[in-house]
Amino acid sequence: MAKLMMTLSNGCEEIEALTVVDMLRRSGVEVVTVAVEDEVRKSRGCETSEDEITDYLICGSHNIEFFADEVDYNIEEFDFDCIVLPGGLPGTNYLRESSFVKRALDYAVANDKYICAICAAPSVLSFYGITDGKKVTAYPGFENSQGMEKAEFVPKSVIRDGKIITASGMGLAIPFSAEIIKVLVNEKKAEDILQGIIYK
Numbered sequence: 001m002a003k004l005m006m007t008l009s010n011g012c013e014e015i016e017a018l019t020v021v022d023m024l025r026r027s028g029v030e031v032v033t034v035a036v037e038d039e040v041r042k043s044r045g046c047e048t049s050e051d052e053i054t055d056y057l058i059c060g061s062h063n064i065e066f067f068a069d070e071v072d073y074n075i076e077e078f079d080f081d082c083i084v085l086p087g088g089l090p091g092t093n094y095l096r097e098s099s100f101v102k103r104a105l106d107y108a109v110a111n112d113k114y115i116c117a118i119c120a121a122p123s124v125l126s127f128y129g130i131t132d133g134k135k136v137t138a139y140p141g142f143e144n145s146q147g148m149e150k151a152e153f154v155p156k157s158v159i160r161d162g163k164i165i166t167a168s169g170m171g172l173a174i175p176f177s178a179e180i181i182k183v184l185v186n187e188k189k190a191e192d193i194l195q196g197i198i199y200k
Contacts, residue, residue: 002029002184005080007101008068009036013088014060016118019173020084020180026196027181027189034075035068036098061088072100078107082184087119087139087170096124105130108163114183118167118176125164126151135161137168174199 004024008017017033024031035056055071083104085095095101105128108115117125122138123145125131131151136159138145143153158167158175160183167176174194181190 002081003079004029004031004082004084004180004184005078005104006031006033006084006086007036007095007098007104008033008058008086009091009094009098010059011061011088011094012058012086012091013119013170014062014064014066015170016088016121016173016176017060017086018066020086020116020118020177023174023177023193023197024180024184026193027185029181029184032070032080033068034100035071036094036100061091072098075100078104080108080113082114082116082180083108084180085117085121085124087117087121089120092120092124095121096127102128112163114163114165114180116165116176116180118173119169122166123148125166131164131166134164135159136164136166138166139169 021031056067059065119139122136123142126147135152135154137156157172158179178190
């Protein structure tokens, strides 16, 4: 069974994160969501009282609260086939600043794993040079992000170039997820999932 790691921070785009989790679990992929601990402890802007806050609690960019499966300080070694970075602000900035996310991306590059990012999050990949020479997309305006000039920016919905999969925004969360299912499971499973949710 393929294994996917989703990195989460406060201020992430909820639909981009949870659609991927939902669809990949439907497809039989093992999905582990990981809270980026440094940012989980920051002021969240949601209405949770201080005594209810835990390191697993995420407050999305639209004040929707949900829990991650794990917190980054509990993960000593990486073991995944795919890493996904959801977009949203300020969540994307927190992911870029996270040493855990940087180590996870380094592991993915060194071990030829799939690296996926949607909306603003491809800017994290370009910041670390992961998209150099690759065809990528992102939310309009993020083509000007640091390092993106070394990529081939294509204003399309979902793009896969080798082991890099990017999508341009929240409205593409379903086809973005389907593209990940295609590479981690197979195309038939992706089509079956899309039919099952009456996507087309």
